[in-house]
Amino acid sequence: MTRPTIRTLVAAALVATVAIVTSGCGSSDSVAEQYADGSTKNYIGGDGTVVEIPPANRGEPISFTSTTDLGEPLDSADYDGDVMVVNFWYAACPPCRAEAPDLEALHQQYQDQGVSFIGVNVRDQASTAVAFAERFDVTYPSVIDITDSAVQLAFAGQVSPNAVPTTIVVDREGRAAARITGRAEKSILNSLITTVLAETP
Helix, strand or coil: CCCCCHHHHHHHHHHHHHHHHHHHHHCCCCHHHHHHCCCCCCCCCCCCEEEECCHHHCCCCCCCEEEECCCCEEEHHHHCCCEEEEEEECCCCHHHHHHHHHHHHHHHHHCCCCEEEEEEECCCCHHHHHHHHHHCCCCCCEEECCCCCHHHHHHHCCCCCCCCCEEEEECCCCCEEEEEECCCCHHHHHHHHHHHHCCCC
16 A cells, blocks of 8 residues: 555545635525525525516516504505615524614615605514614604515515515615615615615606
8 A cells, every 4th residue: 555645645635625615615505505505594595696687687666565563554655756675574584684774874864855664563562573673763653464474475475575584675666676685784675775766756
């Protein structure tokens, strides 16, 4: 049995190192895999993927009605002519908590420019949603969507909110224009809002 040369040992070590690095960079955390992996984190997280839909390819206007965590009616028709930022969330979701200050900051930045933020709570009772809003100083309304999932279903045919959180930017005509699956990074969401806001209706 011949002893391996130094060159052979170095080559083997290099191959092993490349394999380890490649496996780390190439690993995916897709929605489907999260359903199947048996994780106990209790939410399906997105990876921050951004989908932008050119105006010519957007679907029909999306409409919905619901009730906010304060018991007030909310109708998407009340926001006609506005750009809407619709964020799907719930209180125990770690990335939802992490992105809450950024969403509120963007809400404050754009609220006088024809941009309306709406939260859609997909799991909690109203009292939990209100407590979350108070803790994170969220001032825009959130609807409670756990009874009939009406708001989620309204978007499902076009840009499904298939992870938590998901943030969808809706143009002035009520059509889905962009979606962030996973935590909404502030600068990216800001860019999406700016782009849609600049469009000529």
